Amino acid sequence: MRILSTVALLEVSPGESVDLVLDVVNTEPVIEGVTARVIGMPATMVRAQPASLALFPDAQGEITLTFAVPGTFPAGRHPLTIEVCGSTPAARPVHHDVELVVAARPRMVLRAAPSMIRARKRGTFRVETVNRGNVPLDVALRARDSDRSLNTTITPSALTVAPGEAIVSTIVATGPRHVFGSDLDRPLKVEATTSDVEDSISLMLRQRPLISRGLLTVAILVGILVVWAAIFLFGIRNVLGSDPVTKVAPASFFAASAASGTAGASPAGALSKDGVVEAGVGGTLTGTVTAQSDLAGVGLITVDALRMSRTGMVVVSSAATQSDGTFTIAGLFPGRYYLRIGAEGYDTLWYPATPTETGATTVRARAQEVSDPASMVVTGHPASLSGTVEVGDVLTPVVTTVVARPAWSGADETLEYTTEATGDGTYTLADLPAPGTYELTFTAEGYQPATARESLVGGQSRFVSDVRLGSTPGQISGMVTDGVSPLGGVVVSTTLDGRDITVGTPTLGVVGSFVIPGLTTPGTYVVTFAKEGFGDKTVVVDLTAGQSRGDLVVSMADGVGTLTGRLVDGAGKGLGGAAISVGGGTTSTTATTLTSGDVGAFTIAGLASPGSYTLTFTLSGYQPQSVPVDLAAGEAAAPIRVTMTAALGSITGQVTTDRQPVLGTDVVITNGAQSWTTVTSSEAGSAGIYTLSGLAPGTYTVTVSLGGMVRATGLATVAAGASTTRNLETTGAS
Structure with a gap:
């Protein structure tokens, strides 16, 4: 195979591609399927067209190699070797060297998530500097706000970013105190500069006031109502304060008398004096139960209406709060009642706010009227959140930080509960104020953060669904x-x-x-x-x-070479498992020939060059073999082929009587210390022939017995790797 191309230099810009046309001549006497590959560049960046070029002997064809260079490929001169090879086993590859010159292209991008943070005073942004070019960048970060009202710090503000790398900087922006009014937007611009490129990104700190406009409006309205109520009460007292107290009850509340002519029976429309009455006739108590933790309504709280009897406090009626915390107890006889609330996971409370009936205040139920709402604030028992964080198969434990932050309106933004997951990924956040809703954040170095939102009721131990963190490349x-x-x-x-x-x-x-x-x-x-x-x-x-x-x-140390080759027997069959020792020079090493795949092949690396070495091969059943090898500086040594000779021999021969083969008789071979027995063949073409292999070099006695009597004997000398023939003619056969 021969390459005719003379192109030795290719120039390309990052993110683009360049073609190299190779003229290939088939110098082999057979039809070849020619392929080309590039050494020194990932295979995904090179495409050969056609993938296999069919060429007749002495024919010429073209292979086009397209080099697609990604945007982050390092700038500079990259030496490449193009290897062209045929498909037949005897084909030898040819090589063509070329240099790929990649131009420098600095590129940089800033990213932030999120880019807007709503806080009362301070916001923390995570800005990522991404090097999308192919040269390292020394980046300087700085932050600017148009009205110069923000105090900002950047950590780190100076960084070196390698091609394809992304580094995160933390930017803390602190604004002046904002007391009244609506949210105030404070824009912030982060600029990144290098000697070649620059980029910027806009951020927004949305400051919340300490006292919102809605809360201020409510306070003013409450003040107006208080002044109006005071004026109203003052006027009523001055107008009606001298009137005598009057108590009036409808006739239906009294039992029938004998004078009425209906002794023993209640008049029409009379009501029972025990239990509750019809909702439209009796009194109705209403109210709201809210949580001390998040000031939101609490559902499923039991509200009891009690009154004092001769035997003590008795429950007259009960109700449960709705999901918004409101409750209604209807059908009560006119009078005063105590209200008691409680549920599993919450403290028992008597109206308005006492743990026992001592100090409790009654509320009045009026016939056919709905009372003013009675508001109570209940305290929930601490709750807990548990779960598991999955980070995949890792060699060393991954530290995962779990943070729970209150997510209800008005919660302290600086309040957070933190723990770390154990080695198996489990975690528990205990003693969380409840009821309430929490936003969970899961972070671990090298992983993308994950979030979850969970709601808790008083005293609840809640298990969160498993969270899996995804790692970044x-x-x-x-x-x-x-x-x-x-x-x-x-x-x-x-x-x-x-x-x-x-x-x-x-x-x-x-x-x-x-x-x-x-x-x-x-x-x-x-x-x-x-x-x-x-x-x-x-x-x-x-x-x-x-x-x-x-x-x-x-x-990397220079002046080091590698020896390759294959060990075979006299028939050319590979010999695996042979021990190789290397002597000579300044290097002493050992190796073993392969027992699978290319059986008998070997590779010995790390030999100092130039140098002269002696390779000694040893294998059971074969004579040791030594081969001298010279390594030249800067040159790859050609593969060597070593043949080993068997260390054992064999004896073969034919047993005859009157020149006729003797079939199936025993032949005993001995060296005086050990004996071996074989049998003469009975098959056509090899009748009377015996063979015994695996014998060490030496002199042996061969004996043939017939009918228990020795009929023939002789001596045979065995040489290593050779077969000795010893024919025997028996005499005196019966």
Whole structure:
């Protein structure tokens, strides 16, 4: 195979593509399916058209390679090697070197979520600086507000962002005190500048007043009502204060008398004096039960109306509060009643606000009237929230912070309850004021935050649905050196989800730097560094969730070579499991031939070059074999083929009587210390022939017995790896 292309330099801008046309000539005597691949660049960034080029012997064709360079690919000169190979086993690949020059394109974007925060005085924003270019950026952040009323701090305000990396800065904006009125918008602009590019983003701090307009209006209306009520009471007292007290009850409330002629019976329309009466006739008590925690109405609270009897306090009627906390007790005889509220998870309370009947105040029920609402504030027992946070399969425990913040109107915005999930992801937030609604926030380093909203009643222990945190992609970047200076042209590769990812270090610009982006986290990656004339280097990198390792520094030693080859027997069959020892030079190492796949193949890396070595192969059943090898500096050694000779031999021969083969008779072979027995063959074509293999070199006695009598004997000498023939003619057969 031969490549006719003379193109050695390709220039491309980030985010664009460039084509390279290769003229290929088939120099093989067979029809070849020619393919091309690029070494030094991820396969996902290169497309070959056609994928396989069919060429007759001595025919010429074209393969077009399209290089699609992403926007974050490092700027500089990237050495690439194009390998063209045929499909037949005997085809040898050919290579063509080309340099890919990627222009520098600095790009930067600011992101914030959320961009508007509503608070009384202080708001905390998270602004993310994203490097969407292909060169590192030294970024300076600053914040400006048009009316200069905000005090802002940025942490960090100066940062270095690698290509494809995103760094979060915290911006705390504090406004002046805002007492009365409606919400006040205070715009804030964050600017990011570098030597090449700049960007900005607008934020908004919406300040809430300490006293809202609605609350101020309510206070004024209440004051007006209080003044009006005082004037009304003052006037009534002056007009009616001298009138005698008058008590009037309808006749239906009294039992019938004998004078009425209806002794023993109640008059028409008379009402019972026990229990409750009809709702439209008796009195009605109403009111509202609210929670001390969030000042919202509380449902399912039992409200009892009690009165004092000769035997003590008795319950006359009961009702339960609605979801908004209101209650109605109808059908009460006119008179005064005590109100008592309570439920599981709440403290018992007597109207208006006492834990026992001592100090309680009565309310009056009037016939066919609805009383003024009686308001009571109930205290709920502390509640708890429990659940589980899932972060996926990780090698080290992930610390997840769970924060609960009150979500009801008027709640203290600085109040929060915090805990950390245990190693198995479980958490519990205890002693939460209840009833109330809470907003839960789940955060862990390297994971996207999650939120949930849960409502609690008094004394409740609530289990929250499992929360799963999603991790963000990570990347591995760093610098490759030769021990002193940055080293360009190094092929850097790893594996992601079964796919090979390969990048290279540039030879110009940021020499020796590399970036492997878009890696799934958490995960463990084996990163390999290779360059001709240098020893391969392998580094294992563990990435936690969302982690981007940018501090990897790899030093590669020059003058290191690799030996490859295959060990076979005399028939050309691969021999696996053979021990290889390397002697000579300054290196001493061992290896083993492969027992599966390409059986007998071996690779010995890390040998200093130039140097002379002796490879010694040992394998049970074979004679040791030594091979001298020379390594030249800067050159790859050609694969070697080593043949081992069997260390054992065999004896074969034919047993005859009167020149006729003797079938199925025993043949005993011994060396004086051990004996082996075999039988002559009875099959056509091999009649009378015996064979015994696996014998160590030496002299053996071969004996044939017939009818219990020795009929023939002879000596045979066995050599290593050889077969000795010893025919025997028996005599005196019966």
